[in-house]
Amino acid sequence: MGLIGVICFILFVILLPKSNHFTPKPFSITGAHQELISQLKSTVVRQAYYMAGITFFVFMGDLQLCSLLPSR
Numbered sequence: 001m002g003l004i005g006v007i008c009f010i011l012f013v014i015l016l017p018k019s020n021h022f023t024p025k026p027f028s029i030t031g032a033h034q035e036l037i038s039q040l041k042s043t044v045v046r047q048a049y050y051m052a053g054i055t056f057f058v059f060m061g062d063l064q065l066c067s068l069l070p071s072r
Contacts, residue, residue, distance in 0.1 A: 025031075039045045 040049075
């Protein structure tokens with residue numbers, strides 16, 4: 001499985017097209033904080049966070065339930 005992951009990663013890096021609109025900028029805590037606040041104000045992004053959180057908690061609950069079931 002590890003070899004398959006490495007092969008997929010290498011193929012992803014090779015086949016990924018170059019981004020035309022990305023401009024790197026230095027990291028700042030205040031800029032990251034402002035970006036997070038602006039994302040949380042967006043209703044579309046907030047709903048996506050809710051959906052991802054619910055999916056995560058359902059998955060973890062199923063995983064916990066399966067680990068607690070007695071094995072036969």
